[in-house]
Amino acid sequence: MEGEPEKWILMVTARTPTNIAVIKYWGKRDETLILPINDSISVTLDPNHLCTTTTVSVSPSFDRDRMWLNGKEISLQGGRFQSCLREIRARAQDVEDKKKGIKIKKEDWQKLHLHIASYNNFPTAAGLASSAAGLACLVFSLAKLMNLKEDNSQLSAIARQGSGSACRSLYGGFVKWIMGKEDDGSDSLAVQLADEKHWDELVIIIAVVSARQKETSSTSGMRDTVETSALIQHRAMEVVPKRIVQMEKAIQNRDFPSFARLACTDSNQFHAVCLDTYPPIFYMNDTSHRIISCVEKWNRAEGTPQVAYTFDAGPNAVMIARDRKTASLLLQRLLYNFPPQSDTNLDSYIIGDKSILEDAGIKDMKDVEALTPPPEVKDTILPTQKSKGDVSYFICTRPGGGPVVLSDETQALLDPLIGLPK
């Protein structure tokens, strides 16, 4: 190690997206290495609306590894954080910053300590896959700080050990997590199927459904499913392998009807194996079911799917519309069925890409109140049957790009002089 003794701090800041699976990962064959029982496919969400930003720093003046999440110090002692840190340190390379006069030899990384600060621009642990974006960002930013030679696919195998779904956040666009065969997990990694430009008409609307903190984490839920469900083996061995092939083809051909059909049925089957778990796991609630029925009725009335829906381990709906026009029609339907509570303003009810709201011709609450029932709903829903407040808010977004390093130092979350959160 060279440079002014004890004084220098070197840091890297990166931004990483979250992702939503359209063919779900559910069930592990190895709990420690996080090896799944089937392949999965996801869409990366635009980091402009949902992302994690992480600053990682190293200095000889740090006396232990420390991490702050959304401004609050958290423990790094957990096995998953420790696996990621160990795997990255083992691959660290020599680093030189000529401007600052810093030289770190690869063996020095074993004794140097890290300070890490991370911020999610969306609610943490609310079923919006913060762990996926968070763990992917941790691994990606540390890999840049320690000058790793591995490509994003190899880094995904490290992020996987932090949280399975995190491995798919190392790429933008459409991503496949290959389950792999090896016992050591070396071939269980993510690959990009197509980048975000390949199918850029798609629009994504997320309904954040009001809910208490979820009762069953993905980790324990999938463990119980593997132990008790009779259906999960059939899903993993027979159903998913075929769907993976069909989904890859649908993405390649931008075939929306096939894409939507596969995404919806796979989400439904995932929730069916949750119900088949003993004791049963319920992630969706009444609001989730009503959203499904609203989309299904419309798709049926049009004769071909306009919108796909998918739900992870919680009640939030992720809807994928075939294009902007469809997305604005979807938003009208959603606002008709799930209007905001009287004291909520529209600006905080629809967040993200608000231009979809403009397309839908909705400027204020008066426009929401004036919405008429969509044609596929024969019997007009009485105003009392509309569910004010069942949805907390909607996020409008689209498929987006993968991790990036933020070179603008003003975006760092740690103070460059003392290495503590700004």
Ligand SMILES: Nc1ncnc2c1ncn2[C@@H]1O[C@H](COP(=O)(O)OP(=O)(O)OP(=O)(O)O)[C@@H](O)[C@H]1O
């Ligand atoms: N930015 C981050 N950096 C590092 N770890 C994070 C970050 N954000 C979240 N995590 C980790 O993920 C945990 C939350 O994961 P959890 O699975 O409970 O929620 P979620 O990922 O938001 O929801 P879901 O998995 O249902 O989509 C946090 O307690 C923390 O350990």
Ligand SMILES: C[C@@](O)(CCOP(=O)(O)OP(=O)(O)O)CC(=O)O
């Ligand atoms: C329903 C899912 O979102 C499950 C995600 O599970 P996690 O990746 O959160 O689980 P661990 O690997 O135990 O951390 C489906 C998916 O993202 O494929």
